[in-house]
Amino acid sequence: MRVGAAIDVAAPPELVWEFVTDPARYLHFMNGITRWEVTTEQDRGLGARYRTLMRVGSAEVGGLVEIVECDALRDLAWTSVTGIDQRGRWRLRERANGARTRVELRLQYGVAGSGIIGWLAEQVAAPAVRENLRRSLQELRRQAEHEQARAAAAARRAAARA
Amino acid sequence: MDTETASRPARNGHHAYGDPFAAPPRDRTQARATRADGADGDRDAENRRSAPSTLERLVGAIARGARGRVPAADLDERDPDFIRETLPGQWLLASLWFRGEVRGLGNVPEDGPVLLVGNHSGGNVPADSLVFTLAFSTYFGVERRFHQLAHNLVLSFPGLGFLRKYGLVAASPENAAEALRCGAAVLVYPGGDHEVHRPSWQAHTVNFAGRRGFVRLALEHDVPIVPVVAIGGQETALFLGRGEGVARLLMLDRLFRLKVLPLSIAVPWGLNVGDFLGHVPLPAKITVEVLPAIALREQFGPDPDVDEVYDHVITTMQETLDALASERRLPIIG
Numbered sequence: 001m002r003v004g005a006a007i008d009v010a011a012p013p014e015l016v017w018e019f020v021t022d023p024a025r026y027l028h029f030m031n032g033i034t035r036w037e038v039t040t041e042q043d044r045g046l047g048a049r050y051r052t053l054m055r056v057g058s059a060e061v062g063g064l065v066e067i068v069e070c071d072a073l074r075d076l077a078w079t080s081v082t083g084i085d086q087r088g089r090w091r092l093r094e095r096a097n098g099a100r101t102r103v104e105l106r107l108q109y110g111v112a113g114s115g116i117i118g119w120l121a122e123q124v125a126a127p128a129v130r131e132n133l134r135r136s137l138q139e140l141r142r143q144a145e146h147e148q149a150r151a152a153a154a155a156r157r158a159a160a161r162a
Numbered sequence: 163m164d165t166e167t168a169s170r171p172a173r174n175g176h177h178a179y180g181d182p183f184a185a186p187p188r189d190r191t192q193a194r195a196t197r198a199d200g201a202d203g204d205r206d207a208e209n210r211r212s213a214p215s216t217l218e219r220l221v222g223a224i225a226r227g228a229r230g231r232v233p234a235a236d237l238d239e240r241d242p243d244f245i246r247e248t249l250p251g252q253w254l255l256a257s258l259w260f261r262g263e264v265r266g267l268g269n270v271p272e273d274g275p276v277l278l279v280g281n282h283s284g285g286n287v288p289a290d291s292l293v294f295t296l297a298f299s300t301y302f303g304v305e306r307r308f309h310q311l312a313h314n315l316v317l318s319f320p321g322l323g324f325l326r327k328y329g330l331v332a333a334s335p336e337n338a339a340e341a342l343r344c345g346a347a348v349l350v351y352p353g354g355d356h357e358v359h360r361p362s363w364q365a366h367t368v369n370f371a372g373r374r375g376f377v378r379l380a381l382e383h384d385v386p387i388v389p390v391v392a393i394g395g396q397e398t399a400l401f402l403g404r405g406e407g408v409a410r411l412l413m414l415d416r417l418f419r420l421k422v423l424p425l426s427i428a429v430p431w432g433l434n435v436g437d438f439l440g441h442v443p444l445p446a447k448i449t450v451e452v453l454p455a456i457a458l459r460e461q462f463g464p465d466p467d468v469d470e471v472y473d474h475v476i477t478t479m480q481e482t483l484d485a486l487a488s489e490r491r492l493p494i495i496g
Contacts, residue, residue, distance in 0.1 A: 052473070113247040
């Protein structure tokens with residue numbers, strides 16, 4: 001089952017990239033995520049592993065995931081090592097000459113071998129997962145734009161002082 | 163049960179009497195002599211040994227047959243792939259039917275052996291087990307060894323053999339010890355059949371029937387106890403009574419290690435005697451709360467008193483159950 005959500009953020013890709021690559025921020029902006037722990041020495045980039053959990057229905061579902069694609073400022077993808085089968089991807093695309101960013105979050109999940117019951121569970125879970133992604137992007141936009149506004153205000157103050 | 167079989171554990175590591183974690187009686191005559199007074203008791207026991215009645219021989223034969231159906235405990239029967247593949251079905255049931263909610267799984271140590279001690283509800287279809295085992299498996303991953311101790315009857319009942327793939331083993335000190343030695347998380351319900359069939363009006367009472375074996379087990383293996391408190395399971399049917407007197411009369415204890423013959427009103431049977439075939443549980447909301455781990459020797463000193471630990475566990479769990487009960491507005495709905 002593949003679900004996704006997209007949103008436009010009034011902040012440059014560099015700032016949004018900082019959000020999506022920093023594991024410490026996930027618990028603050030990802031809705032439904034109850035765990036996003038680094039399990040490797042490197043905390044970000046290709047090969048970094050995280051233990052993740054998302055509350056869906058009566059259980060916290062997830063597992064160990066590994067970053068398998070890291071195209072700076074554009075794409076960040078992960079795949080599951082243990083736990084339920086999942087692939088996730090952040091797609092960042094520059095808009096308005098770098099002033100805005102189109103952010104897309106995709107999540108593909110399932111349990112191989114679970115048959116028709118598994119298919120049914122994926123369908124039932126999809127609205128909750130999609131809602132989690134949608135709210136996560138909204139929160140990401142709120143935080144990123146807030147940070148962008150603060151940085152702009154600080155720059156204005158610095159310019160005025162000068 | 164004859165003297166020979168009573169003096170050693172069955173091949174599945176199971177004992178026939180009392181607390182599954184208590185030491186087994188040395189033999190039947192000794193057990194009886196202990197209960198009797200002095201020399202009269204000894205003489206009485208001697209007479210019984212010399213002339214077992216036909217009824218006793220018959221009971222012994224049936225009991226041996228029943229025990230023979232309990233599969234030998236083999237921890238390797240747990241199958242993580244099978245568990246993973248059946249998680250979606252469990253999730254559907256737990257989420258849609260029971261609206262399960264499990265809190266505090268972070269209190270379970272991340273790795274290593276641990277004894278999870280739970281209160282048990284719901285008759286022979288304990289929904290709290292389903293909700294908790296699902297949550298445990300998704301939280302820690304099916305790769306983490308996790309065994310649940312179950313009543314003989316569950317393991318020997320035709321058609322329920324697949325439960326062994328989830329890690330179910332017969333409740334006995336040997337099986338629990340083996341699982342803990344393997345570094346597994348072990349889930350035990352000390353109240354067992356006594357607690358699971360309690361009347362509905364005692365739904366919010368933790369009742370382990372004084373069974374302290376789990377404390378001795380945790381001390382012996384120096385593993386932490388993690389209390390697991392569940393509510394809602396006893397609302398899946400209307401439980402009227404345990405029928406302990408009838409069970410004694412029918413010698414179910416000696417035959418199947420069953421101390422109860424419960425009476426309930428349940429779907430689809432209406433009046434349900436014994437609950438042997440299970441029932442369709444009502445969609446009661448199940449809430450489970452996992453409490454902080456109790457490191458026995460850190461908390462109670464180098465040589466903890468079993469009764470003190472038992473009282474502490476019961477009190478802690480009862481307080482949590484009271485708090486969970488106060489959150490519920492209506493039965494079943496939660």
